[in-house]
Amino acid sequence: MDERRALPRVDSPEEPEAWRRELRDSVRTVAELAARLELTKEELEGARRAEAGGFPIAITPYYLSLCDPVDPTCPIRRQVVPHVAEGETVPGDLRDPLGEEAHEVAPNLVQRYPDRALLLVTDRCAVYCRFCTRSRMVGAGGGARSEERLAAAFAYLEAHPEIRDVIVSGGDPLTTATEKLVRLLERVRRIPSVETIRLATRVPVVLPQRITDELLTALRPLHPIWVMTHFNHPKELTETARAALRRLADAGFPVMNQTVLLRGVNDDSAVLAELFRGLVRERARPYYLLQADPVRGTGHLRTPLATGIRIAGELQGRLSGIALPKFIVDTPGGMGKVPVGPEWIVAREPGRTRLRTHRGVEVDYVDPPSGRQS
């Protein structure tokens, strides 16, 4: 039997320490990767460069088990196996595409909108996704931030009661030990103006064993906590991942999913429709379909904006509203998110708007007479 086909055992989410073993046994070196997958020349060179000081490699045994060991076009493999093209810079590429450094209001705290802020509590992730918007800083080795390191961020949140929503991100906050994470979240909860906390995490996708009873029991008293996760392909909706989503929903965590549109991974409306329907079945809401950010070294994984607009048009009408995410461009420089899509308004004149439906039919909407009171 080909050694590369000997996939690791996928542990039950009921086994509380399985997630720690997954992290400990993750593939992090070229040698480990080459022992599990038949790497192409381009992947091998990309992995060598990553190991020699580029954006690091980390793949949990669970997520690696979803990668095709011989097919480099596998949509899971493309997300986590380095490629030599990561060394190329294409026009528009930026080191920090969302201008997070320019919008850092305190160490590890980014504010790009008046009412919400992004708190970066760790630089560690369970896997390092090759398209990561924060590849400039994740995996740098600092690990979970201490409360002392975040003191200025907490002070800023206290001094700015207009911030009602704190997105706890990183890195991946769910790679942090439960006790430490709970202490950080309790600190955020003590700020009276903070109404909602969002946990931005890829753990349900790449390390679903982490969604343990212990974690859910520890986090529940801190509600309302929303979980923002990041499934990109229907192959990621394994029984283990679906069970993790069910456990989150059963414990009262609304789960919202942000999918990044990626070339050769999910740039196909049939693939995305299957993903979004699968998420809804597990009570996870497809929230955004994101045009990939122009991160330096990800040109080979990005699609032209026109592809996303076409796909958004194909999905409209094919999916029910609860399964249909907004297609969004997070504008370079951190200027904010813009919803985009095909043009549904064909013509406008006073009192009348001509609309094109997903069937291609044009229909007029006639306004009520002006000045009429209800």
Ligand code: SF4
């Ligand atoms: S889990 Fe998120 S932060 Fe971490 S590498 Fe992937 S996309 Fe980046």
